[in-house]
Amino acid sequence: MFKILKYSFYDLMRSSWSYVYFLFYLALGFVLLFLNNDVSKAVITLMNVIVVLTPLIGTIFGVMYYYNSREFTELLLAQPLKRSTIFIGQYLGVALSLSLSLIIGLGIPFLAYGLLQSNAIFNFTSLLLVGAFLTFIFVALAFNIALSHENKIKGFGYAILVWLFLAVIYDGLFLISLVMLQEYPLDKFSLIATMFNPIDLSRILVLLKLDISALLGYTGAVFQKFFGTNAGMLISFFVLLLWVILPALRIIYISKRKDF
Amino acid sequence: MFKAALTFLLFNSIILTSYSQSIDVCKACDVKTLTDAIAKSKPHNKIIIHKGTYYESDITIDKPLHIIGKNNPIIDGENKSYILIVKSDSVTVSGLTIKNPGQSYTKDYAAVLISQSNNFKFENNSLENVFFGYLLEKSHQGIITANKVSSNAVNQSSSGNGIHLWNCSNITISDNEVFNLRDGIYLEFVKESKILNNQSYNNMRYGLHFMFSNNNEYHNNTFKNNGAGVAVMFSKFIKMTGNTFTENWGTASYGLLLKEIYDAEIENNTFKENTIGINVEGSTRINYTKNNFISNGWSVKIAGACYTNNFKQNNFLNNSFDISYNSKMHDNKFNNNYWSSYTGYDLDKNGIGDVPYRPVKLFSYIVNKTPETIVLLRSLFVDIINFSEKVSPVFTPDELEDINPLMSPVLND
Numbered sequence: 145m146f147k148i149l150k151y152s153f154y155d156l157m158r159s160s161w162s163y164v165y166f167l168f169y170l171a172l173g174f175v176l177l178f179l180n181n182d183v184s185k186a187v188i189t190l191m192n193v194i195v196v197l198t199p200l201i202g203t204i205f206g207v208m209y210y211y212n213s214r215e216f217t218e219l220l221l222a223q224p225l226k227r228s229t230i231f232i233g234q235y236l237g238v239a240l241s242l243s244l245s246l247i248i249g250l251g252i253p254f255l256a257y258g259l260l261q262s263n264a265i266f267n268f269t270s271l272l273l274v275g276a277f278l279t280f281i282f283v284a285l286a287f288n289i290a291l292s293h294e295n296k297i298k299g300f301g302y303a304i305l306v307w308l309f310l311a312v313i314y315d316g317l318f319l320i321s322l323v324m325l326q327e328y329p330l331d332k333f334s335l336i337a338t339m340f341n342p343i344d345l346s347r348i349l350v351l352l353k354l355d356i357s358a359l360l361g362y363t364g365a366v367f368q369k370f371f372g373t374n375a376g377m378l379i380s381f382f383v384l385l386l387w388v389i390l391p392a393l394r395i396i397y398i399s400k401r402k403d404f
Numbered sequence: 405m406f407k408a409a410l411t412f413l414l415f416n417s418i419i420l421t422s423y424s425q426s427i428d429v430c431k432a433c434d435v436k437t438l439t440d441a442i443a444k445s446k447p448h449n450k451i452i453i454h455k456g457t458y459y460e461s462d463i464t465i466d467k468p469l470h471i472i473g474k475n476n477p478i479i480d481g482e483n484k485s486y487i488l489i490v491k492s493d494s495v496t497v498s499g500l501t502i503k504n505p506g507q508s509y510t511k512d513y514a515a516v517l518i519s520q521s522n523n524f525k526f527e528n529n530s531l532e533n534v535f536f537g538y539l540l541e542k543s544h545q546g547i548i549t550a551n552k553v554s555s556n557a558v559n560q561s562s563s564g565n566g567i568h569l570w571n572c573s574n575i576t577i578s579d580n581e582v583f584n585l586r587d588g589i590y591l592e593f594v595k596e597s598k599i600l601n602n603q604s605y606n607n608m609r610y611g612l613h614f615m616f617s618n619n620n621e622y623h624n625n626t627f628k629n630n631g632a633g634v635a636v637m638f639s640k641f642i643k644m645t646g647n648t649f650t651e652n653w654g655t656a657s658y659g660l661l662l663k664e665i666y667d668a669e670i671e672n673n674t675f676k677e678n679t680i681g682i683n684v685e686g687s688t689r690i691n692y693t694k695n696n697f698i699s700n701g702w703s704v705k706i707a708g709a710c711y712t713n714n715f716k717q718n719n720f721l722n723n724s725f726d727i728s729y730n731s732k733m734h735d736n737k738f739n740n741n742y743w744s745s746y747t748g749y750d751l752d753k754n755g756i757g758d759v760p761y762r763p764v765k766l767f768s769y770i771v772n773k774t775p776e777t778i779v780l781l782r783s784l785f786v787d788i789i790n791f792s793e794k795v796s797p798v799f800t801p802d803e804l805e806d807i808n809p810l811m812s813p814v815l816n817d
Contacts, residue, residue: 185722196784315785322777323770330776338779351782367779 148220148230152237156209162245165201169249177257184264184354187271190250191350194275195343199282200307202242206286207303209238211296221404228396231287235395239283243276250275267353274346277384281342282307284391291398314341335370339380342387349380430454438471438479439463453477453500461505464489473499473529481505481515490518496525503532512564514539515553518546526551536564537582545574553582557608565590566607569597577602588630591617600624610635610661611652614642622647627659633678635661636668645671649678658683659700662690670695680705681723684713693717694814702728702768706736715806716740717814720763724781727763729801730772738763738806742813750811761809764800766793 156162172193176186210217213234220230250272259265286303293299318337322330338344352371370376427441427449435441437460441451447467455475461484465471469492478501481487485506488497497516506513514536518524524546531537537553540546548567557563566582567589569575578600582588588604591597592615599622604611611627612634614620621643627633633649636642642665649659658680662668665687674696675681681700684690686709695718697703703723704715713736720726721744740756748759767786770777780786793800 192782312785312788315780315783319770319777319780319785323774326774326776330774334776334779344779344783347783348779 148233149237152234153241156241162241166245166249173250173253177253183262187264187267188354195347198275198278202279202282203286203303203307206283207290207299210290227399231395231399235287239280242279246275247272271350281387287395288391310341310343339383426450426452428452431456461485461487465495466491468492468494471497486513486517488516490521493522498527501530505535507535512536518543536568537566540569540572542571547576550579555585557585560586560608569594587613595619605629614639632657632661633659636665637663640666642668647673650676652678662687684710719813725768728768728772729764732801740808741806742810746809755811757809760805760807762805764804765790769799
C-alpha cells in the first residue's frame with residue numbers, strides 16, 4: 145500500500161495541477177496579507193475560501209485522478225496485490241498531495257508575515273487542520289462516486305452534485321427547517337444537523353474562534369457550551385474523522401466487489 | 405461701602421479662623437474616634453484622621469466639616485450598618501479608605517450615605533467590599549471625584565450599586581473607578597448632572613444606569629466587560645460623547661441599551677467587541693454622529709417604535725451584522741456613514757459611493773425571527789440569499805438605505 149501511495153503521491157507532485165493548486169494558495173495568502181496586513185482578519189477571509197474551495201477541489205481532483213489513472217489501475221490489478229491496498233494507496237496519495245499544497249501554500253505567506261508572533265496562530269492551525277480534513281473527506285467521497293460509475297460524465301455530475309448539496313443546498317434546507325420549526329426548541333436539532341455536514345461542522349469550529357461575539361448571543365451560548373469545551377472539540381474532530389473513515393471503508397468494500 | 409467691605413472682611417476672618425481650627429484623630433491622640441471628633445467639632449472645622457484602622461459605623465456628620473485622611477487611614481464598618489452618614493451641607497471628605505458596610509435585603513446600607521445635603525465634595529476615597537458605595541438622596545450641587553469603589557458581587561439580588569443617586573441634581577461624578585458591583589453608577593430621578601472620565605468594569609448588571617433622569621451628560625467614560633455597558637431608560641435630553649464601550653459579551657449583552665429615550669445626542673463614542681453595540685427600543689429623535697462600531701456581533705439592533713433617528717458619519721467596521729431591524733416601517737435616516745462591507749463604486753471620485761448601501765441584510769432579518777439560524781452565519785448559502793436580497797429587496801425594508809455611503813472611514817477625534 146505504501147508503495148502505491150508513494151507512486152500516486154509522486155505522480156501528482158510531478159503533475160502541473162498540484163503546482164497550480166499550490167501557487168493559487170500561495171498567491172491567495174500573500175494577496176490577503178498584503179491587502180490588510182492583519183493576520184487575524186486574513187484568517188476570517190481565508191475561512192470563507194477554504195470551507196467552500198477545498199471540498200470543491202477535492203471532489204473534482206479525486207474524480208479526475210481516478211478516471212485518468214484507470215489504465216494504470218488495471219495494470220496494477222493484474223499484479224498479485226490486494227485490491228484494498230491499491231485503492232486506499234491511490235486515495236491517500238491524492239488526499240495527501242492536495243493537503244500538502246494547501247498547508248505549504250498558505251503556510252509560507254503567513255509565516256513570512258509574522259504568524260509566529262501573532263496570537264492568531266492557534267486559529268490558523270485549526271483552519272489548516274479543518275482544510276486538510278475537508279480534503280480527505282471529499283477526495284474519499286469522489287473516489288466512492290467514481291468507483292460506482294463507469295461513465296465519466298455521470299461520475300463528474302454526481303461528484304459536483306455532492307459538493308453542491310453539502311456546500312449550499314444542505315444549508316438551504318437547514319435554514320428552511322429552522323424557520324418552519326421555529327415554535328419548537330431547536331438548539332439540539334441545529335447541533336445535530338451541523339454534525340451531519342462536514343462543511344457546516346468545520347465552518348462552526350473555525351467560526352467559534354473568530355466571530356465569537358455574535359455567536360454568543362441567544363443560541364450561540366448552546367454552541368459555545370458544546371464546541372467551546374475540550375469534550376465538544378474532541379467530539380467534533382471525531383465526527384470529522386468518521387467522515388473520513390466511513391467513505392474510505394466504502395472504497396474498500398466496493399473495490400472488492402467490483403468487476404473490472 | 406466701606407462698612408460693607410469691613411463686614412465682609414470680618415466675616416471672612418471668622419470663617420478663616422474656624423476653618424483653621426483642626427482636630428486630629430489617631431490612636432495616640434486625645435480624640436480616638438471620628439464619632440468623638442465630630443461631637444467635639446464646631447461647624448467648618450477640619451478633622452484630620454491619621455494612619456490606623458478605626459472600627460466605627462453610623463458616623464453621622466450633622467454640621468459642615470472637612471474630613472481629611474492622612475497616610476491612608478481605614479474606617480472599618482465590620483459589616484454592621486451604614487458607615488458615614490452625611491446630613492449637613494458643605495461637607496468634604498478625602499483620603500479615607502472606608503470598608504465593610506452592612507449587607508441587607510431590606511436596607512440599602514452604604515459606605516457613605518449623603519442625605520439631603522448640598523455642596524459636598526468627596527475626593528480620593530477608596531470604598532472597599534461595599535454593599536452600596538456612595539448612596540445619595542435628595543442632594544444637590546456635589547462633586548464625587550477620583551474615588552475607587554469596589555466590591556465582590558456574586559449575584560444581583562445580594563449586591564448593591566457603586567455610586568447610587570436618587571432624586572439629585574447638579575452632581576459631578578468624575579475620574580472614579582467602579583468595579584465588581586451590581587450597577588457601577590446608578591441614577592434615578594437625577595437632573596443636570598455630569599459623569600466624566602470614569603472607569604466602570606466587571607459589574608454584574610450595568611456599568612452606568614439611568615432611570616427617569618433628564619438633561620444629564622456623560623463624557624469620556626470607559627465601560628468594559630459589564631453585564632451591559634450602559635442602560636439609559638425613560639430619560640430625555642441625554643448627551644453621550646467620547647465614551648468607550650468594550651467587551652460587553654454575553655447572551656443578552658450590549659454596549660448601550662436605549663429604552664424610551666427622547667432627544668439624545670450620541671457622539672464620538674467607540675463600541676468595540678460587544679455582542680450588541682447599541683440596542684434601541686422605543687427611542688425617538690436621537691442623533692448618532694461620528695461613532696465607531698468595531699467588531700461587534702450586531703452594531704445597532706433596532707426594535708420597534710423608533711422614529712426620526714439620525715445616523716450620520718459613523719464608522720461600521722467588521723461587524724457581523726451592521727443593522728438589525730424587526731419591522732418594515734421606519735423613518736430613521738442613515739447618511740454619510742462608512743460601512744466596511746460596502747461593495748459599491750465611486751466613479752466621480754468625490755468620496756461618496758454612487759450606489760446606496762443597504763445595512764439590513766436578509767440574514768439579519770431571518771436571525772431576528774429565528775435566532776437559532778445564527779449557526780448558518782458565513783455559510784455560502786447565506787451569502788447567496790443575501791446577495792439576491794441586495795439586488796431586489798423583498799423582506800427587508802427597501803427604503804432603509806444609506807444614500808451617500810462614504811468610501812473611506814470618517815476620522816474621529
